[in-house]
Structures are given as C-alpha cells and as structure tokens.
Amino acid sequence: MANLMHNLNIQIEIDSELYSKNPDSSALGRKIINNSIELIYEIGFDAFTFKKLGTLISSPESSIYRYFDNKHSLLLYLTSWYWTWTEYQLAFVTTNIVSPQERLKRSIKMLTKSVVEDTAVSFVNEVLLSEIIFSESIKAYHTKSVDEENKKGCFRAYKRVVQRVSDNVLEINPEFLYPHMLVSTVIEGSHHQKYFSEHLPALTDVKKNDNSITNFYTEMVFNFLEK
C-alpha cells in the first residue's frame, strides 16, 4: 500500500505537558528521540537508562534531563507521538470512504497491524516506534502516577483515537452499549496477541506473521455489532 502521508511534510505536534523542553526544537532533542526509540527497541524499556542513551549519542545525562524529567516522561512522549500519528493515519485511511463498515474495517486493520513501512514523518522511525508501543506502551499508563498524568492530559491522543473509532462503531450500531470497551479491547488485545505469538504461543493461535490477529478482531467486532 503506497502511503499517502509520505513526503507530505506533516508536523506532529505534541502538547507541552509531555516534555520539559520541546525535543522538536533542537538537534539534540531530535537526536534524543530517534536514538531513544532505537535503544528502547533494542534493550527494552526496563533496561533503558538516560546514561546509556547519553553514551549512545555522546552527550551527558544531564543534557537529556533538560528535555525529560525521567525515562517515564520520555515514554509518555513517545506514546503520545504514536497516537497522534495514528490519528492522522486513521483519518487518511478512512477518508472518502462512504461505507461506515468499510471505514471500521480499515481502522481495525490499521490498529491491529504493526507498522511495516516508515512514512518518514518528522524525525521518527515509525516502524520501530510501533514495535515499542505494541510491547511497552502499557508501562506508560500502568503506574501509580496515572491519575495525575491523566489530569494533565498526557493520554489525550490515545483517547482521541479510541473516541474516533467508537464514533464509527456507533454509526454502524447506534444502540451498541460498549463502543469504547470494544475499541480499547481491540487495540490492547491485538498488542497482547502479538506479544503472545512471539513469547507465549500457548496463549494464542497466531502463526507468526499471518493475518490472524487482524482477522480475529475484525470478525469479533462485526459479529458483535451485527448480531
């Protein structure tokens, strides 16, 4: 699939509560973002430290701390970036499609598949970022500070994505009681299933790299909505 966003020069703007200093405002900031994505992808978020990142980019830890309070804040930034980018992608994939069923089908596909092509939006490698989101993003909101961060608006982008797809669900079945539950189940579920397929295959039925995750959630949703 040719990606329409390619070379469109779209700017992903991230709210200021998600950083101390905007990483998009300097060369060092952009270096922090794209190298952190590679490093987290490589060694996992738990083993990731600002010290290691500093070594990788040949800058002292203290410089990184000017952009983000700690590695958790950085993860919040990355997830927010991802969901903002996903929102654009969803808009592109569904625009000009008349049938709400077809739109939902395309949205589910986009949400349940990991990204395989770098759209080269901004300075971010979206292929690696999507891998990080799939496997580490729960760690962004499964903390004791969720409520506080939620109040500050750190999860706005994710919520907008869920809301957008929920609206699509209600177009198809306006009586449906659980649009948000359904959508968040699909998103989180597909992340889990991919992880299971790679690490705990007894918990899933995926043959690596087939389309069963997308097929499963697509069928699940439409059976539920059109019973």
Added chain:
Amino acid sequence: MANLMHNLNIQIEIDSELYSKNPDSSALGRKIINNSIELIYEIGFDAFTFKKLGTLISSPESSIYRYFDNKHSLLLYLTSWYWTWTEYQLAFVTTNIVSPQERLKRSIKMLTKSVVEDTAVSFVNEVLLSEIIFSESIKAYHTKSVDEENKKGCFRAYKRVVQRVSDNVLEINPEFLYPHMLVSTVIEGSHHQKYFSEHLPALTDVKKNDNSITNFYTEMVFNFLEK
C-alpha cells in the same frame, strides 16, 4: 455465592522453579507471602522493595532473598499461585454442569470479576491477590526474561487455565479457529477494562462496580461463537 472451597483445606502447590526456598515451608516464608501481597496492593509493584517488606515483617532483606532471587521472582510466584487457585475455582464452578454454554458462561464470569470473598485457602488473601493480578500481572511476563522463564515453566498455571476454557469453547464450536486468542483476550481485556474504569474512564463504558465488564465479554464470546 457460598464458596464451596471454603474450609476445604486445599493445598495450592507451586512448582519449585518459582522460588529458591519454598515459602510454604516455614513461618517466615508464609509471612513473606501474605505481607508482600498487602504491601504490593498498598504501594504498587514498582515502589515495592524487599527492604520495605523486610521492615514490615521485621526481618532483614537478606532473609527474604533466601526465598526469592528478586521481587520479579516473587511476582511470578504470586501470579502462578493465583492461576493455580483459579484453576481449582473454575473446576468447582463448572463441575456437574452439563451444558457447555452454561459452563463457559460461569467461567467467563469467574475470570472477568475480581474476587470479593476470601476463600481462605492457605495463607493467602485472595481478594487482595486478585487485585494485584488484575493490575500488575502484565509486569510478570512483559520483561526481557520471558522466554527463559517460559522455558522453565513459570507460566504453566496460566496456560492451563487458558487451555481449559479453550477446550470448553471448542465444545461449543469445534470449527472455531481462535479459541486461545478468544480466551486470553477475555482475561487480559477484562483486567484492562477494570483498570481503565478506575483510571482512564474515557477508554471504557463501565460504570464503577456494575457488571458491564462481565456482560460485555460474555456477549462478545457468545456472539462470536454462535454467529
């Protein structure tokens, strides 16, 4: 619901790869387990340390290290205990029920609701433990060491639960392609939805403490199987 397991004096046996020294074999070991459950429940797994636990039970850290290599191992033990206990519960809830639909319905209910009554099996507070599982258990398998621990068998109990319910699914629809995906989606999904309802309500449709999570997943499963 009167709980049949109450006062049955059932022993939950945990495989030896899940501890260095069996906590069930000494008073200190049992103290470690039930106090760790309370402490993790209170301050969350991330803030939990062996030092704090040691202070709570008036024992040095080093004594706790004799039972578990680190706090991650302890969490693995607790999750394994929980799934072993859940397996027994599932057996009880479904035994003597002829209809596979009714058995599945009861299993889903048991898997999607957090425990409200302590069955007083062994030395463990199952109400608090189930809260920990719902909110922290992803952290037990979302690590770089999953594969190694999986090989050792640390997730056997969880897999048995998924397998048991999957078999029930196949009884109802032997052609169904994704029994494990369906069951693990229900389990992980209900955990997420409960968490969302408490912290990120925009991602769900739950009114606190209603039965919507159980209703949602029950409907979802049966619509999918009986389309």
Added chain:
DNA sequence: GCATAAGCGATAGTATTACTATTATAATTG
C-alpha cells in the same frame, strides 16, 4: 539427648540507578 546442619537476624559492603548541582564553553538571537 546430643551432634550436625539448616534457618535466621544483624551488620556491612558494593555496583548501579536516578537523579541534582556547578561551571566553563559554544551556539543562537535580538
């Protein structure tokens, strides 16, 4: 019932992590 071993508490110590602070130099901006 006595010897042996195992379990535990008390204490000390180390490497790593997650920061904070200070200052000099380099780059930007007005």
Added chain:
DNA sequence: CAATTATAATAGTAATACTATCGCTTATGC
C-alpha cells in the same frame, strides 16, 4: 556584538538491588 541560552564536562548524593559474613537459635537425625 552583547546578551542569553544550550550544552559538555564533571562531581556528587540518595536509593536500589543486591552479596557476603558471622554468630545465634532452632529443627532433625541418629
């Protein structure tokens, strides 16, 4: 070109996640 701001270099601290030692106590085995 002056003023501001960003960065690098360095140092330092408190907490975490352990490991090691040792002496006392309590089981267990004969």
